[in-house]
Amino acid sequence: MRSFVVRSVESALRRRGAASSNRRLFSSDSVPERKVAILGAAGGIGQPLALLMKLNPLVSNLALYDIAGTAGVAADVGHINTRAQVAGYVGEEQLGKALEGSDVVIIPAGVPRKPGMTRDDLFNINAGIVKSLCTAIAKYCPSAVVNMISNPVNSTVPIASEVFKKAGTYDEKKLFGVTTLDVVRAKTFYTGKAKVPLRECLQLIDVNVPVVGGHAGITILPLFSQATPAGNDLSTEDIKALTKRTQDGGTEVVEAKAGKGSATLSMAYAGAIFADACLKGLNGVPDIVECSFVQSSITELPFFASKVRLGKNGVVEVLGLGPLSDYEEEGLENLKPELKASIEKGIKFARDN
Numbered sequence: 095m096r097s098f099v100v101r102s103v104e105s106a107l108r109r110r111g112a113a114s115s116n117r118r119l120f121s122s123d124s125v126p127e128r129k130v131a132i133l134g135a136a137g138g139i140g141q142p143l144a145l146l147m148k149l150n151p152l153v154s155n156l157a158l159y160d161i162a163g164t165a166g167v168a169a170d171v172g173h174i175n176t177r178a179q180v181a182g183y184v185g186e187e188q189l190g191k192a193l194e195g196s197d198v199v200i201i202p203a204g205v206p207r208k209p210g211m212t213r214d215d216l217f218n219i220n221a222g223i224v225k226s227l228c229t230a231i232a233k234y235c236p237s238a239v240v241n242m243i244s245n246p247v248n249s250t251v252p253i254a255s256e257v258f259k260k261a262g263t264y265d266e267k268k269l270f271g272v273t274t275l276d277v278v279r280a281k282t283f284y285t286g287k288a289k290v291p292l293r294e295c296l297q298l299i300d301v302n303v304p305v306v307g308g309h310a311g312i313t314i315l316p317l318f319s320q321a322t323p324a325g326n327d328l329s330t331e332d333i334k335a336l337t338k339r340t341q342d343g344g345t346e347v348v349e350a351k352a353g354k355g356s357a358t359l360s361m362a363y364a365g366a367i368f369a370d371a372c373l374k375g376l377n378g379v380p381d382i383v384e385c386s387f388v389q390s391s392i393t394e395l396p397f398f399a400s401k402v403r404l405g406k407n408g409v410v411e412v413l414g415l416g417p418l419s420d421y422e423e424e425g426l427e428n429l430k431p432e433l434k435a436s437i438e439k440g441i442k443f444a445r446d447n
């Protein structure tokens with residue numbers, strides 16, 4: 095499995111023409127030590143994400159933290175014969191140890207949706223969880239890159255920023271809302287619909303669809319006009335249907351799971367891709383670009399998801415939106431009021447509590 099993962103990553107890099115400088119990163123002698131902490135590691139996302147991070151050759155230490163259940167997950171994952179040393183931490187008194195020395199902290203802690211709920215309905219519970227975890231991050235690993243998965247991402251990222259500002263540790267280049275699942279879905283749905291060459295279809299990694307805005311309903315704005323390879327035969331109706339399916343992707347899974355939670359496996363996959371991109375950036379691998387919800391000035395909103403170039407200190411550059419179709423321009427204007435309200439709600443919560 096490990097060699098499969100390494101081979102896949104290597105061949106992806108080779109296709110990007112960067113193999114010779116990067117291949118060295120996969121020899122265990124030259125790869126820097128990197129500690130990754132997962133907060134909420136015993137949950138539906140946390141467990142498969144722990145597995146995927148254990149398979150990532152860039153990780154040397156993997157800290158699995160939750161309020162219960164991490165001993166079993168750590169013992170289980172820890173038996174896999176890959177590089178990362180795994181340790182489980184449980185309860186608030188062990189949170190500091192879990193975080194100390196972390197380069198990347200991934201947060202999938204919190205409650206998931208049930209059918210009929212919006213992501214914002216999770217705010218009352220998850221806002222407090224995120225706030226207390228970010229308070230600990232500010233204390234124990236203030237320079238870590240933070241990957242926020244807990245919903246509602248449109249509010250939890252602003253909460254995290256306020257907590258870090260209060261603690262005097264805020265670095266806007268190191269705080270990321272994970273929107274990779276929207277990109278993964280957009281790529282999958284697009285590949286199914288667009289008449290792109292079969293070779294590309296089999297290698298989803300070669301299909302690209304930027305997704306901008308935020309991570310809830312209409313705030314999720316896939317830019318199919320910029321998809322590569324171009325799906326020339328797509329009608330306006332096709333684009334509208336693909337956009338709606340991408341925006342409703344989370345709800346599709348929540349309904350299919352019928353009360354047993356939301357996306358976990360595809361989210362773990364998406365979270366592992368994004369964390370891997372952050373690690374590569376930290377390690378100096380050039381030209382790492384992913385979409386993420388970050389502090390931004392590309393619109394009038396203080397946080398916005400767009401393509402972001404990653405580097406040794408987190409965000410190197412927030413990339414612009416590029417040319418939009420009329421349909422996408424309309425989607426952009428329509429999403430702004432909801433996204434603005436969610437951002438302000440998060441900021442207010444963090445300032446008042």
Ligand SMILES: NC(=O)c1ccc[n+]([C@@H]2O[C@H](COP(=O)([O-])OP(=O)(O)OC[C@H]3O[C@@H](n4cnc5c(N)ncnc54)[C@H](O)[C@@H]3O)[C@@H](O)[C@H]2O)c1
Pocket residue numbers: 133134135136137138139140159160161162202203204205206207216220223227242243244245246247272273274275276309355356357358361
């Ligand atoms: N960003 C995205 O694209 C995306 C995708 C899917 C799910 N999510 C969100 O991720 C979150 C987790 O989803 P899940 O399916 O893994 O839920 P889950 O209930 O299966 O797991 C959540 C875990 O968080 C733990 N937890 C609760 N409070 C904690 C605390 N204070 N400290 C540490 N751990 C704590 C729980 O014990 C549990 O193990 C939800 O908010 C969900 O909406 C986001």
Ligand SMILES: O=C(O)C[C@H](O)C(=O)O
Pocket residue numbers: 206207213245275343344345347348356357
């Ligand atoms: O939809 C959800 O509640 C979970 C997540 O945000 C998703 O997009 O799958």
